[in-house]
Each structure stands twice: as structure tokens, then as C-alpha cells.
Amino acid sequence: MTASGLIDTRRAMLAVRGPDARTFLQGILTNDVGRLGPETPVYAALLSPQGKVLFDMILAWWNDAVLLDAEADRLPDLARRLALYRLRAKAEIGEMPEIAVGLLWGADAGAIAEAAGRENPDLRVLPDPRLPDLGYRLYGARADVEAALAAAEPATAEDWTRHRLALGVPEAPDDIRADETFWLEANAALLNGVDFRKGCYVGQEVTARMHHKTVLRKRLVPLSFDGGTPEPGTALMAGEKEAGTVTSALDGRGIGLVRLDRWEDAETVTADGLTAHMVAPGWLAPALTGSAA
Template identity: 45%
Template sequence: MGEAATGRKLLQITGTDRLKFLQNLVTNEMARLDDRLVYAALLTPQGKYLADFLVTEQDGAVLIDVAQGLAPDLLRRLSMYKLRADVEIGESPLHIQRGLDDASDSRPAGALPDPRHPALGWRAYTTQPGSAEATDWDAIRVAHLIPETCIELIPNETYILEAGFERLNGVDFRKGCYVGQEVTARMKHKTELKKGLVPVAVQGTAPPGTPVMAGEKEAGVLYTQSGGRGIAWLRFDRAGGEMQAGDAVLRRVS
């Protein structure tokens, strides 16, 4: 049995158009759902992040594993796009489990690797709730520069390429159109990213969301921290030396 994925909600889409419906909306390829998880996002038409989620297909339903705080708005937006598609959208009765152990006999049936990074282990959608959370998931995220919903990923503000979605297997540049695709493709092919999420070494602590200062100039924002490291969103042209975030001193690292 795995740990319960606290703070998460499972939505489901059923009906004959379920894959085609989602394919036209989200950043990744839905044809890859056979026996795997796919990481994807829903964007605004202007290319800004609205929600990120893990998607799979199980027993004739597309399952969407999303942060609990974003689930109601995501459900509303998906329903808005429904139009004449043969789909039903609602909450799933299944529970979300996750874990790190590699032994197949200790994982629930149907457990699938997290596509964002091998260090995130596996996830499973089961009729039984998982055990109490015991893993320091923030430490794993900080070590591998993996952003979290509503911390580093901010609705109506974040651009997914600045948040590392290409590295995290969350966007497919070969698929057809989806909401926000034009802006995302332009950022990929016609511009050089000048800001984004980067790892930093941190001396001291500061609340997530603390502005980062490079001298007198604001350079970005410090977010999750663990074990003397952190995730920060920085302007690259101002991130060359020692910076300050509240009482914390930080420096960009590779």
C-alpha cells in the first residue's frame, strides 16, 4: 500500500469522446494514455497556466489527478468546453496513492510511474485509501526542481516553459492545437527564455513567495526550500551573484 496523496482530487471523464475532448484542450498527447500516466496542463488562450494534472485511462474512464484547490475550477472549465461532445465530467470515487518503493509486490495493482521524474516514484488509483503521508516530498521536489501547484505554479500568472514543463514531460510540441498552444509554441521556437524556475543554495529561511533582491533590483521570488536548497523564479540577467530573500541569502546553482 502506498501513501495517501493528500491535497489531491481525482476527476473522471467518461463517454465516447473522452480522449478527443481532452486532446483538444491540454498541452500533452492523450494518445499515450495506454498503461501510463501523462503530465499535462490547461492554459488560458493567452498561454498562461490554469492547472496541471496527471492523466491516465482506467476502466473506460479518463482519470485526472489534480490539486484539490484547483479541482472545482478545472471541473467548471472542462464542463464549459463540453458543448456537444459525448462526455460526462465529474468526480471519481477512487483514491490516489503514491510511493517510492520499487518492489512490484508492495505496490497496488495498476501503479504507474510518475512521468515528471523517476524520483517521484509511482501513483495508483484504487478503491482503498493509502496510508498516512511519511515521505518528505518537498525535499524530492527541491532536489530535482519540480514545481508544485499553487506554490511555484500560479494560476493566470505562470508560463509553463518558464516552469520547466518541457523537462518534466508536460508539453508536446508535435501535437495539434490546444488552448494556449500558439503562445507556448512561440516561446519555444521564436524567443529565448530570460526568466524561469532555477535551483538555488539558501542560507537561512524565508516564507515561500518572498521577493528576491539582487542589490537594489528585484530579481525574482523564492519558493520551496529544503536542506539548504530552494526553488526560485528568477530573471536570469540579475541572478549572477549573491541575492537576498528576506533574511535568507541565496545563490543560483547548477
């Protein structure tokens, strides 16, 4: 069997329902909520007016509600922030602790996901909207998610971290830091997290300016290390100059927020004495040339 799965207790679900749910979210989130459908999830973020990420999330359509798959520890904060923007919109916001989040990936994940969705209509089985190789996300009652994942090898949170680091995909809170990381620095344009043609949303002006008028100076990029693994928070040094910071790392792989100009000018970049290498997976490689947003 070449599929792995787990219930991700680090994630939890918030529901937005009511006649204005979609239009309300459309006016504040970075992506086009109009694309959301029963089989089509959407990756998006709620930004500060300065264009920095406050919350990133995966949206799924669930019966009469829009589900927001977000950080479990910050779900009450997300609910409060959405309530501030709701104003007179006819939309109700509430947590859904009865819905579990399952992760499924690997060569056989597609077949398992298809079978699970076919056998249980109460289970929502969706491709990860950021990158196909990430696999699938399963939403439903915990017993239903567990039953679907029984066809895969049990995995741990560290296994998932290894998987996403191998693909170079950043996640909150490790890499995408609340009110610190600009959405485009988190590769949102390459991971289907922003629509530049939709109408206004919070932080849209800064995000659009970064996309159209500037070259990104910093970006979250995949890293590998020779001979060990530095701790998250370790500075990336290009000689005497700081070239970035390691944001997450495990088993010799990692992600870092990198000053691209300093990295390009350096013969060697180190992290706590370990030589660091920038890795360019296929989805990211074109953007690293010239660092287009």
C-alpha cells in the same frame, strides 16, 4: 527500508469518460493524450488563451475513463472549466472521491510498486511521468492504497516537499500559480508536460512562440540558502534589483521564479539577507545555458 509513502490528500481525481473523452482532452490539453495507456500516465496542463497555467494534472487510464490527478481544492473549478470546453463532445465529467492518490519514492520504491501492482489488479501503480526519480503514483480505493504503502516508511506532506525540492521539481499551487505562470517557465518541456508536435490546444500559439522564437527570461529553478530558510514570497535581490521570488522553501532548499539575466549579472543574490544559490540538477542544467525553452 529505503522507501517512503503517503496518501496525498492535497490531490483528488476527476474522471472524463465517454466515446469522445480522449479527443475532447486532446483538443485542449498541452500534451498528446494519444500516448495515454494503462501503464503510461501523461503530464499535461490546461492553459489560458494567453499561455498561462490554469490547471496542471497527471492523466491515468482507468478502465473506461481518463482520470485527472489534480489539486483537490480546485477540482470543482477544473470540472467547470472542462464543461465550458466540452460543447457537443460525448464526454461526461465527474469527481471520483472513492479514488485515493498515493505517493511512493526511494531506493526500494520500484520493488514495492511492482509487488503492489502484481498483488492487486484493482490498484493502478504508475511511474511519475515528470521525472523518474520522483517515484510512483498509486490510484485506487483508499484501503488498497494504504495496504500497498504499508511496505514503505510512513511519510508526511513535508517529507514529499523535501523530496521534490531536492530534485528541483515545481508543483502547484506553491510554485505553479494559476493564471500567473507560463507553462514553459514551469519547465514543462523538460518535465514531459508538453508536446510541440501535436495539434492545437488552448494556449498553443503563445507556448509554441516561446519555444521556437524566444529565450526564456524567467524560469522556476531550484535554490539553496546559506544559514536559514526564507518565507515563500520573499524577493530575491541582486543588489538593488529584484531577481525573482521564492515560491516554496523548506530546510534550506527551495524553488524560485528567477529573472535569469539579473541573476547571471549579479555577484550575490539574497533572500531576506540569506545568500541564495541556484542549483542545476542534471535534468535542468542544459536548459539553464542560454535558457532554451
